[in-house]
Amino acid sequence: MRVVAIDGATARVESAGVSLSVSLALVDDVAVGDHVIVHAGFAITVLSPEEARETLAIFARLGEA
Amino acid sequence: MTPAPGDEARALVASIGRWDGRPLTFMEVCGTHTMAAARAGLRSLLPPKVRLVSGPGCPVCVTPVGYVDHAIALAARPEITLVTFGDLVRVPGSRRDLEAPAPTLARAKARGADVRVAYSPLEALAIARAEPAREVVFLGVGFETTAPTIAAVVIAAAAEGLANVSVLGAHKTMPEAMALLAASSELTIDGFLCPGHVSIVTGPEVYAPLADRFHKPCVIAGFEPVEILRGVDALVRQAAAGRAFVENAYPGAVRAGGNPRARAVQDEVFEPCDASWRGLGVIPGSGLAMRDRFARFDAARRFDVRLPAPREPRGCRCGDVLRGAIDPTECALFGTSCTPDTPDGACMVSGEGSCAARWQNLEIGP
Numbered sequence: 001m002r003v004v005a006i007d008g009a010t011a012r013v014e015s016a017g018v019s020l021s022v023s024l025a026l027v028d029d030v031a032v033g034d035h036v037i038v039h040a041g042f043a044i045t046v047l048s049p050e051e052a053r054e055t056l057a058i059f060a061r062l063g064e065a
Numbered sequence: 066m067t068p069a070p071g072d073e074a075r076a077l078v079a080s081i082g083r084w085d086g087r088p089l090t091f092m093e094v095c096g097t098h099t100m101a102a103a104r105a106g107l108r109s110l111l112p113p114k115v116r117l118v119s120g121p122g123c124p125v126c127v128t129p130v131g132y133v134d135h136a137i138a139l140a141a142r143p144e145i146t147l148v149t150f151g152d153l154v155r156v157p158g159s160r161r162d163l164e165a166p167a168p169t170l171a172r173a174k175a176r177g178a179d180v181r182v183a184y185s186p187l188e189a190l191a192i193a194r195a196e197p198a199r200e201v202v203f204l205g206v207g208f209e210t211t212a213p214t215i216a217a218v219v220i221a222a223a224a225e226g227l228a229n230v231s232v233l234g235a236h237k238t239m240p241e242a243m244a245l246l247a248a249s250s251e252l253t254i255d256g257f258l259c260p261g262h263v264s265i266v267t268g269p270e271v272y273a274p275l276a277d278r279f280h281k282p283c284v285i286a287g288f289e290p291v292e293i294l295r296g297v298d299a300l301v302r303q304a305a306a307g308r309a310f311v312e313n314a315y316p317g318a319v320r321a322g323g324n325p326r327a328r329a330v331q332d333e334v335f336e337p338c339d340a341s342w343r344g345l346g347v348i349p350g351s352g353l354a355m356r357d358r359f360a361r362f363d364a365a366r367r368f369d370v371r372l373p374a375p376r377e378p379r380g381c382r383c384g385d386v387l388r389g390a391i392d393p394t395e396c397a398l399f400g401t402s403c404t405p406d407t408p409d410g411a412c413m414v415s416g417e418g419s420c421a422a423r424w425q426n427l428e429i430g431p
Contacts, residue, residue, distance in 0.1 A: 042213070
């Protein structure tokens, strides 16, 4: 999911029209525009740009299917 | 529904399909892999000589029946609000009255217990803040991915001085269970498809003993069908070459060293302990217990509950399924009394359970 806003230790993330508030307590160095993997309301990792691109491409293909 | 694989997926299926050596059995130990493989019908794409079995990767499934009894007993107390991930509410506890349906948290709720389903443990904190007169207990079930989230909630509760929230913990760590299965003579596993999300936290290094000591190829895979196929292909290649090493096929998300911050949060609250797994028994060092200085957040210590000896559902072979010793369809209850609508065992309850996934797969057709 893509980080669209950060407020202290909480971020707003979005993916495919879904918007969530997630805790940043378990990750370092997150910036707006980064892609994160979310588990149980927490960002657990920041994806590398390549991985984010690939995941988005997979989602795009699923959207076409 | 058949997957709509791209060129890469087709190439991977073809590559795996060329294997014509000894039969290979790979185990995936991740509920999300179980679900994704079932949805995409991946097993039907593999050649007869490459078999993918599900191991103990579904957190609800490996949680022993005694834990469910404990949760139901807590829910029965009028002062307690029990907050849980959704899967757990339908897992049967010990059945003592054979005339009545097995007890579950869902049935307790129907009889008036305050049981609430949450997506995140953070919701337990919000409830505890909003309803200070309630004793809020969160059911902490899960592997290395979930334990840090629970730990973060405990740290936040301690920092805020919230006195009415606690966790009934049954956290487990995966490598010890995988080592037990690797050493088992019941099923020869030729390699492990390692869990993507667990590995994000642990890093690939935790699987090194499986590769080095037990000579089992270990490949970490992502969750899209094509990513799982990449993982299986990498396992076949290692097996074909007679090699066993840890390979990270999910490199954008899983990094060397994992997520040290998540592990530090987890280590602050939890310490390793022996843990009981459904189907596998007690595995030394495979669980996480709350450290003494957080004892007041430990629901097991906070509330004195007397529990009779647990009883597994009669005829249920979840344990054999979780070890990969039988296919779900080999259980006499599968599809007869035990279906996703009327589950006898935990593996049929959870969407991540092998039995539920197999059922869904059979309904969809190969």
